[in-house]
Amino acid sequence: MIDRDYVLTMARYNAWQNAGMKKAMESLTEAAxxxxxxxxxxxxxxxxxxxxxxxxxxxxxxxxxEGPSVGPDQHTELTPTLATWGTERFRTDGRILTWAEKLRSIDLTGDLTWHSGVLGREVTKPKALCVTQLFNHQTHHRGQIHAMLTAAGAMTQDTDLFLMPETGPWL
Incomplete structure (x- = not known):
């Protein structure tokens, strides 16, 4: 389904897009x-x-x-300000990128089992599907944020994967 190169490319894309999103967010007021x-x-x-x-x-x-510092009922309040969000986003993007760099394609085989707090039960799914979910979820919600930023008058960057720079600034 996917391999290490896909994961590394998507980790780099994620960091690049989040850096651009942060820049656009910084052009707005806290109220906006x-x-x-x-x-x-x-x-x-x-x-x-x-x-x-x-x-x-x-x-x-x-x-x-470690996982998130708050439960699913507080997910939208994870960080109180844009400045805090930016710091934590930077750290998390670094974590994703470091993990992707160390990943081997074989690490994507087999199943992943976890307890889902949202579903209230244990879930087992293929690891590759779960990793794909990570990146799909990012793209989905960044698209929503991009639309809101554009509507608010913020200048956003290109989002096309083929326009991603070959080198940095991932972080």
């Missing part, structure tokens, strides 16, 4: 970031927090390290 824009999670910052929360949750399943 918190304004309910009718999106699934309401505001730009709430959606960005949900995305960060989900990345940390999936990474805890992949690398065995």
């Amino acid at each position: 970031l918190r304004k309910d824009r009718g999106a699934f999670f309401g505001s730009i910052l709430a959606t960005a927090n949900h995305l960060l929360w989900g990345d940390r949750l999936w990474m805890s399943r992949f690398d065995g390290r």
Whole structure:
């Protein structure tokens, strides 16, 4: 289904896109970031927090390290400000990239089993599918944030994968 090169490319894409998204978010006021824009999670910052929360949750399943610092009922409030979000986003993107760099294609075989707090039960799925879910979830919610940023008048960067720089700035 996927291999190490795919994961590494997507980890780099994720970091590149999040850096651009942060820059666009920084052009808005705190009130504009918190304004309910009718999106699934309401505001730009709430959606960005949900995305960060989900990345940390999936990474805890992949690398065995810590997960989000709040439960699913507080996922949209993971960080209180854009500045805090930016710091935590940078750390999490570094974690994803470091994990991807160390990954071997064989690590993507077999199943992953975890307890889903949202579903309230144990879940088992193919590892490759779960890793694909990490990157698909990122792209989905960044698309929502991109639309909200554009509607708010922020200047956003290109999102096409083929436009990603060959080298840095991943982080």
